Amino acid sequence: MDIFTLAVWILTGGLLLFFFQKDKRRTKDALKKAFFMGKGMAASIFAVIFAIGLLLAILPPATIASFIGKQNETLAMIAAAGFGTITLIPAFIAFPLIGTLRSAGVGIMPSVAFLTTLTMVGVVTFPLEKREFGRKFAITRNLLSFVFALVIAFVMGVVL
Amino acid sequence: MNNRMVLWMKHNIFLECILGIYAVIFFSYPKIGIQAIYNSGYYIKEMLMIMPVIFILTALLDSFVPKEMILRTLGKEAKLKGVFFSFLLGSISAGPIYAAFPICTMLHKKGATIRNLIIIISSWAVVKIPMLINEAKFLGLKFMLVRWGLTILSILLFSFLAGLIVKDDDLPREKEEQKIGVTINRTACMGCTVCTKKYPELFEMDGKKARVKEVKEVEMERLLETISSCPVKAIDNAVSSIQNTTVYIDQ
Numbered sequence: 001m002d003i004f005t006l007a008v009w010i011l012t013g014g015l016l017l018f019f020f021q022k023d024k025r026r027t028k029d030a031l032k033k034a035f036f037m038g039k040g041m042a043a044s045i046f047a048v049i050f051a052i053g054l055l056l057a058i059l060p061p062a063t064i065a066s067f068i069g070k071q072n073e074t075l076a077m078i079a080a081a082g083f084g085t086i087t088l089i090p091a092f093i094a095f096p097l098i099g100t101l102r103s104a105g106v107g108i109m110p111s112v113a114f115l116t117t118l119t120m121v122g123v124v125t126f127p128l129e130k131r132e133f134g135r136k137f138a139i140t141r142n143l144l145s146f147v148f149a150l151v152i153a154f155v156m157g158v159v160l
Numbered sequence: 161m162n163n164r165m166v167l168w169m170k171h172n173i174f175l176e177c178i179l180g181i182y183a184v185i186f187f188s189y190p191k192i193g194i195q196a197i198y199n200s201g202y203y204i205k206e207m208l209m210i211m212p213v214i215f216i217l218t219a220l221l222d223s224f225v226p227k228e229m230i231l232r233t234l235g236k237e238a239k240l241k242g243v244f245f246s247f248l249l250g251s252i253s254a255g256p257i258y259a260a261f262p263i264c265t266m267l268h269k270k271g272a273t274i275r276n277l278i279i280i281i282s283s284w285a286v287v288k289i290p291m292l293i294n295e296a297k298f299l300g301l302k303f304m305l306v307r308w309g310l311t312i313l314s315i316l317l318f319s320f321l322a323g324l325i326v327k328d329d330d331l332p333r334e335k336e337e338q339k340i341g342v343t344i345n346r347t348a349c350m351g352c353t354v355c356t357k358k359y360p361e362l363f364e365m366d367g368k369k370a371r372v373k374e375v376k377e378v379e380m381e382r383l384l385e386t387i388s389s390c391p392v393k394a395i396d397n398a399v400s401s402i403q404n405t406t407v408y409i410d411q
Contacts, residue, residue, distance in 0.1 A: 004297035012213045032391040034219035047175035053200030057192045092294050096206045099298035119285040125258050132261045136330040140322050148314040
């Protein structure tokens with residue numbers, strides 16, 4: 001186990017002990033909640049993981065990296081942002097996936113663009129957002145988020 | 161029980177499709193199949209190491225940070241404090257982005273600005289504390305810090321822009337469905353009685369499952385609090401009924 005994971009486990013363990021002393025029932029409720037959150041998502045998580053595993057077997061990361069590397073960088077970034085907009089991958093699977101692609105040589109701009117639009121812009125949740133806040137709000141928020149995801153990606157490409 | 165099976169199968173069509181493709185691949189290209197399993201194994205291992213703590217941490221933050229206080233402040237105040245509390249509320253809350261929608265509607269009714277609504281939704285989506293640790297693990301501390309800083313700056317900026325473009329009148333007025341839209345997903349309910357204890361005027365036990373009582377008025381704040389405290393997320397508030405079709409919870 002690497003240092004980050006270990007740190008989170010220790011931190012969480014400490015917090016659990018602390019809260020358990022403070023409020024037994026609420027801590028138990030929280031644990032229950034965590035368990036059912038995981039249970040509810042388990043099937044879809046495994047589906048996504050197996051899909052990614054298969055995709056990477058057919059298209060090895062190195063192939064993807066060299067393909068993206070041959071494209072215009074700005075275009076690759078926009079395409080990655082678009083891809084992040086339409087796909088639904090839980091963030092905690094997206095991070096190791098992008099980690100794999102990064103170490104295979106995929107550039108920083110497409111990676112960041114994908115990660116940011118993945119969570120902030122949503123085609124799937126758009127109808128719901130529109131119903132709740134109206135068309136103008138939903139369009140404005142999603143468009144601005146998309147544009148700023150590109151800005152973030154661009155700046156990170158320059159800085160790092 | 162059989163019924164439950166069918167429901168489960170319906171909700172997990174994607175997983176079944178993937179397994180089907182695997183069967184075909186193994187039959188025709190066993191080498192690729194083995195490589196695919198090997199790849200998946202890596203991600204499963206990584207996921208199992210970090211996911212349980214992320215869930216626990218998220219649930220702890222969600223249950224123990226005094227949200228009522230934040231909600232109250234946000235309703236009245238707009239300035240800097242409002243911006244800060246909006247970020248705070250978004251970063252500590254559990255659940256997918258659409259879980260933020262009903263809370264935001266409620267806050268807007270209480271006087272929260274469009275700008276703050278945008279901040280809450282956006283930070284709900286990206287600025288998750290447990291997720292930041294995960295990002296640092298796989299992409300490096302520097303990567304995470306820079307992306308995080310830039311994201312917060314961006315949210316500050318574009319929420320301001322959105323506030324100029326979108327006016328309060330652009331948001332739909334009171335919706336009736338909020339009063340009558342409460343339902344309980346009886347396959348998910350495990351009869352823990354949390355809701356009947358938190359909001360006995362609205363929920364009652366019907367055998368081993370909870371049931372919604374017939375009432376004329378619902379206190380939104382209490383309802384939302386009860387919804388979020390349901391350990392299996394079995395209470396639907398009409399607006400969150402998409403939950404069954406949206407399969408992933410983006411943290």
